Amino acid sequence: MGLHGVGPNWVRFFGDGLSGTAFEDSNAEGRFAWYVADSTRQGMKTFRHGLAHSVDEAKLAADAAVLDRKRGRAAAVEGEQTSSTDRNRRRVDRLLASETLARGLVDDLTNFHKELVTAGDLKTADRVAASIRRAALGALADYMRRTAAFRVRSGANMASPESMKAEEEFVLDIADQLDQMADDPQATEQLFEALTDKLRQLGVFPDGDLNSAVVNGFFLESLTKSSE
Structure with a gap:
């Protein structure tokens, strides 16, 4: 597992085909996008994404999303209803x-x-x-x-x-x-x-x-x- 700078993004490779990306440039609202994708699924399918208040928070959110994935929890996106x-x-x-x-x-x-x-x-x-x-x-x-x-x-x-x-x-x-x-x-x-x-x-x-x-x-x- 490693964290690498790729252009304006940070990408972490977790193994098992999973990777997380956090964008260093914020959107118009000053928030930072992140997502986690699975390369073993067709089209490198994204299974979790969201927005964070900082780049570091975006990286940590991607880490947490992968932990969810490895524990078999359902995918979630920002704004969905959760318990x-x-x-x-x-x-x-x-x-x-x-x-x-x-x-x-x-x-x-x-x-x-x-x-x-x-x-x-x-x-x-x-x-x-x-x-x-x-x-x-x-x-x-x-x-x-x-x-x-x-x-x-x-x-x-x-x-x-x-x-x-x-x-x-x-x-x-x-x-x-x-x-x-x-x-x-x-x-x-x-x-x-x-x-x-x-x-x-x-x-x-x-x-x-x-x-x-x-x-x-x-x-x-x-x-x-x-x-x-």
Whole structure:
């Protein structure tokens, strides 16, 4: 699977004859078109398409559409009537696609940071370290949103619907704060730990790999700054 620039478009090849296209030029309303096609069907038939508010959102929508396809869900186009369950599944798929892309970005940037430090380019390494932290925080925020409602309880531990809704909203608020922290150059590891401690007190545990990636991002930032 790869993402390639083709003229004014971005095309991602998923395998199994599937490809997604996002247009870099917006339409008259300032929205960006995307579609997913299946080359194994006659005429490279499009089975999902829509409009997004940004190129990145268009790419992620195409990713989510392919996930739908591979899971055997029915095709959909913008404006069609869908159930709340379908809408929630697609929202989760978009978050998963965004989270997955961010995980890959964190890995790539971490390797790039090592190369820069080895080459002695600490100024660039510091900027890359900040990007690692931002990407990891963004991915963790998407993870928390994606899993906010997935709380398994039974018996005496079964919470009321009102309590479960309040807990979900609390987790979503923490996710928003993680996003804000990603955009804040003054953010600290201590503030991050304070947020994740609130989640743990509720019995919600952030993804271990993403949590470690955020902490590593803060560490790499401090490491390159102290070496200047």
